Amino acid sequence: MDNPGKNFLINFYALIKATFVYDLNNDVVVNLLNRFLNQLRNLFQTFGQIEIIRYRDYIFFNKMRMRFEIEGYAALQFFEENLKKLGIKSIIITPDIKTQEILNFASLLKLNRETFIKNYNKENFPSIQIEFYTTEEEVMPEFLKDGEHIKKTYFKALKVTKNLLQNLWHRQPVDTKSFRRVVYTLIDSLSQDEFGLTALTAIKNFDEYTYNHSLNVGVLSLAMGQRLDLDRKNLVKLGTAGLLHDIGKVAIPKELIEKPGSPTKEEWEVLKKHSIYGVAEIIKTRGLDEISFASLLSAYQHHWNYDGTGYPEKSDPRMQPNLFARIIRICDAYDAMTTSRPYQILPYLPAVAIRILIKHTKTYFDPILTKVFIQILGLFPVGSCVELDNGEVGVVLRQNPAHIDRPIIKIVIKRNGEKTNGPILDLGLKGEPNILRAVYPQKYDINPAEHIITLYPSQR
Amino acid sequence: MLVSIQELGIDFIKAVKSAQIYQSNHPTFKNFFNQFYLNLKEYLKTNFEFTLQIDRYAIRYENRTIYEETEKDISIAFRLFKDGIREIKFSEGITEDELEIFLQVVSRSDREQDIALSLWECDFSHISFYVVEEEEEEKLAYSLPELPKLKIDYDEAVRGVLAKEKIDFADKISIELTPEELRSLETEISEIENQTAFNFVVPTLIDVIKNVKSKDILDSLGEILEICINNNDFYNANLIVNHLWNYMDINLIASIENEGMIMNFAPLIDTLDEQSFQDFIALVGFFSKKSIPYFIRIFKSINNETRLRMLMERLAYISQQDPEPVLEFLKVNDLKTLTNVIILLGLIKNPDAIVHLKNLIFHPSPLVRKALIEAFTEFNEAGAIVNFLDDKDMGVRIKALQAISKLKYPQIYQRLIKTIKQRSFLDLNYNEQKAYFDCLVANGNKRLTRDLEKLLFKWVLFGRQRYLLKRQLSAQALARIGDARAIEILKKGLKKRNEDIRAVCETALKFIDKGNG
Secondary structure (H helix, E strand, C coil): CCCCCHHHHHHHHHHHHHHCCCCCEEEHHHHHHHHHHHHHHHHHHHHCEEEEECCCCEEEEEEECCCCCCCCCHHHHHHHHHHHHHCCCCCCCCCCCCCCHHHHHHHCCCCCCCHHHHHHCCCCCCCCEECCCCCCCCCCCCCCCHHHHHHHHHHHHHHHHHHHHHHCCCCCCCCCCHHHHHHHHHHHHHHCCCCHHHHHHHCCCCCCCCHHHHHHHHHHHHHHHHCCCHHHHHHHHHHHHCCCCCCCHCCCHHHCCCCCCCCHHHHHHHHHHHHHHHHHHHHHHCCCHHHHHHHHHHHHHEEEEECCCCCCCCCCCCCCCHHHHHHHHHHHHHHHHHHCCCCECCCCHHHHHHHHHCCCCCCCEEEHHHHHHHHHHHCCCCCCCCEEECCCEEEEEEEECCCCCCCCEEEEEEECEECCCEEEEEEECCCCCCEEEEEEEHCCCCCCCHHHHHHCCCCC | CCHHHHHHHHHHHHHHHHHHCCCCCCCCHHHHHHHHHHHHHHHHHHHCCCEEEEEEEEEEEEEEEEEEECCCCHHHHHHHCCCCCEEEEEECCCCCCHHHHHHHHHHHHCCCCHHHHHHHHCCCCCCCECCCCCCCCCCCCCCCCCCCCCCCHHHHHHHHHHHCCCCCCCCCCCCCCCHHHHHHHHHHHHCCCCCHHHHHHHHHHHHHHHHHHCHHHHHHHHHHHHHHHHHHCCCHHHHHHHHHHHHCCHHHHHCCCCCHHCCCCCCCCCCCCCHHHHHHHHCCCCHHHHHHHHHHHHHHHHHHHHHHHHHHHHHHHHCCCCCCCHHHHHCCCCCHHHHHHHHHHHCCCCCHHHHHCCCCCCCCHHHHHHHHHHHHHHHCCHHHHHHHHHHHCCHHHHHHHHHHHHHCCHHHHHHHHHHCCCCHHHHHHHHHHHHHHHHHHHHCCCCCCHHHHHHHHHHCCHHHHHHHHHCCCCCHHHHHHHHHHHHHHHHHHCCCCHHHHHHHHHCCCCCCCCCCC
């Protein structure tokens, strides 16, 4: 098995689900149990024992963090949601475990926290040791790296992207080594915490739109690529392609790019040429290699729509945008819609932009990839300002993988209208308020970026 | 064998240091490398991972220092540290190749090298590393952007957008992928690896260059063209060359054609699949006539006659009827090259070559003489071909007769009928006799039918059996003529007392009936 942790969770999840539906001696349960037992035997041989840890939104299998991928998504989501609901910090399974113990434990997982604690005792489960979180504060496990460097990674990447584009704009030599390095650091950072880096894309900068946008599209594309379980080689291609998708804009007069108000029809025709210019710029900057090929194809195709429309015009109508271009199409549209630009001072709310993506699936956007995108960002993406049904207002800080419509938020306006700096609520937990609607943060004179940047990663 | 961490750490350092000093094939390096590799493998069998922490001047394992060197220029730790590497992890399954490449990268003396970047680009499967960006905070200082503040009713703005986009937040949204969607995604992802980038990149660059006359793109297309040709991807090579020729009047081949490239085609011509060969032949059309001599040099290694002929036809096309680059090859000793050069000159069809070819009429090799017949056929030089009717080689004589049949050369008729009538004609092989009759029919005049009648009905006293073949060929010739007079003669033959005549006439008439049927 190539990924023992993923396969363990998938098989365990299948068994647990079956115990929810069938009697414990039903054939379905027995078959799934046998499969799981076989796997357990192999795992014990390799690892000695099995340790499942939940920390924040992460599940760790023997200290290896399990990533959200398309395959096994439901299983990981189940464990993340249920261990959180039950307040479980870790489960250790030792090799002497008996069949009945596994079955009994599986059927316990459907209970609520109080009943679970009542039914779980060490005598009945000698081979399954559980540790619960005792306080509100979840202590970061030692092996989880301090996420502070994610911020550094993001802003370093922003600096390098800005330098690259500025130098190209001014026809100065470019530092491709730093740029190549940035792609790898983003990939490493995302592999440690896909939600952390993605959250930083919610910080929008009107004055430096082109640079911020390029980086955000690169990060969001990489998050998609990671969710799709692309290998590292392809992630490098996708990340580079995302960062460089708008590079053709450096060949368009800056005054036109930064011109306030809507462009005229003629100006629009010039702006549209950035897809074509992008190809030439990538070749000039990077030369010819596989990464350049992926980047230039994406730069050229990232305004091709799913239904075959879009620009630049295709020489062969049968040509379809490739996977990377379709990913970038979605990330590009989302980031552009949610950012203030010279010709769009008031951007769309992130939650509205998500709905617009959904509305235009099958015409503009690939429907399958749009679903994957929303699995990552949720229905109220990070940076969204939301009014709750108890009268409070919060800023979305983090996605809740188990509930795309119930993120983790920070209360920034109290019921009485006063500003506040917390508390942080996990709307996925029982008893927390519901989101009434998304609103513009300007309505309450708040800047979500302040809360995102100061929160992440260590102040939770 | 139990390996201690301390030993493994020492092995690692020794291996890196020896890699700094020795080439990878040097026995000293091999020795240290093998020791580290085998001990590491042994260790990973039970521990799965071996993780080293990198400090500014030291390398540690679980806080135990296994290496320390504060001299920046020689410190391995510092070299790794300065590029942000803080941890290196070797995992179970590591291969010898991976480890060797890793050691080569970390021991390179190039100060400009970013080791982290170099290691990333190696894309190891069993070696990972933790890298930090160590820029000073102030350099990364970032002032948070202000949100644009407008004097508007923000709620109204939201309502406006929702109405305009016809969005209802109450609509249920499903983001679960169906099994079919999952499968289609998995299939597409698995296919990424197998896709040939050029199939997508080439049409894109061509589309772009139609809009942007970029020298960089043109140069890139030139580079890609060379890669395509080197990889035998003649489809994309053609696409590039054709489009640039059609849209920009640029022949990229002219700038890259060279002897080496053409010599590399030698083994391909026999082995390419049919479509690739067609693409190859189309591409040859873009080479200049200066490359013809190089192509001639690969003639001798081509076994597939049909493909060789197609190549020669293409070369004749690019020669622009200039025989000069080919004529010098008439002096070569290699028979295969010489014969094909003669044929090529015929295909080029420049009459200036005829005089050079005529010098070879008495060439000792029948292959060369046959090639000359072929070339003269192209030049419509039947007069020159007649010289070969008395050739000592039967194959040459038959080829000459066939060529004259093809060219129509009525002046030859008298000579042919005279030869056929001679008694010695019966000594000739069937194929040659037949070639004579075919040539006679092809170049026949109004006396032909009467001459054939005489040959058919001729009374012979001796050698009746040998003459039978001549009767057969005469009857067949009449059947091929097939006009009323010829049929009348054949029917007359049916009534003859000579059973040979009756038999051949009956067969010939059946042939006519079959043809009419």
